[in-house]
Amino acid sequence: MPRVLVLCYHAVSEAWPAATSVKPEHFEAQLESLVRAGWRGATLRDALTSPRHELTLAVTFDDAHRSVLELAYPVLARLGIPASVFVPTDYPGSGRPMAWDGYDTWIxxxxEAELLCLSWDELRGLRDEGWEIGAHTCSHPRLTAVSDEQLARELAGSRERCEEEMRERCLSLAYPYGDHDERVVAAARDAGYAFACTVPRRAAEPLPLRWPRVGVYHGEGAGELQLRIARRARSVRGLAPAHLAAGAAARLRRARRG
Ligand SMILES: [Zn+2]
Incomplete structure (x- = not known):
């Protein structure tokens, strides 16, 4: 059965010392070492529904930082790895830095420029290169702390905006801060997502709407990452629609048709 490894990155930067920022040379070394070890890239959606390699690697980026296009994309293109980007949909084209809790200290x-989001045009460019554009809510709140109404609005609103801008189905979500509970997962299912990602601190049971990623953070070398991921890769055959909630399965079937 294929093994699937899902990595969670944010920004790539030479100078930005944030925990969520990985130096370009570390990023490149990490991905090169994974390819040398036999891992082959796929978007999250493809990795979970139809993994084509014994060792399938899904590289994901939360927040759609500009550095994803400027510094991560060239490395991934050279290695033949597509990726998935999760977009906080209030930000592309707004000109506003992403200044939510945790990022506000850099304003x-x-x-500060590291906090700018890719534009929809740039995201469409990545989509055209085989990348997946997923949702990361509209405003990036802690979803377990918002009202039922706001939760539904954040989840459905960001999915609809992605679909409008990309003109294709949006099936994947990353919970901001990885923050989720039973109520949030149920709301993600109701909002029509087939897949949703978390970032647990340790190994967790993989479920389509609670898929555990391995977070990669500042200062981590390729060797350290290899050690961590050896324990965290998951065996999946590819999730049949039967494994997904009814609404999500129908969306996935429609997406496959066109
Ligand atoms: Zn985020």
Missing amino acids: GGPH
């Missing part, structure tokens, strides 16, 4: 400093 007004020398690294």
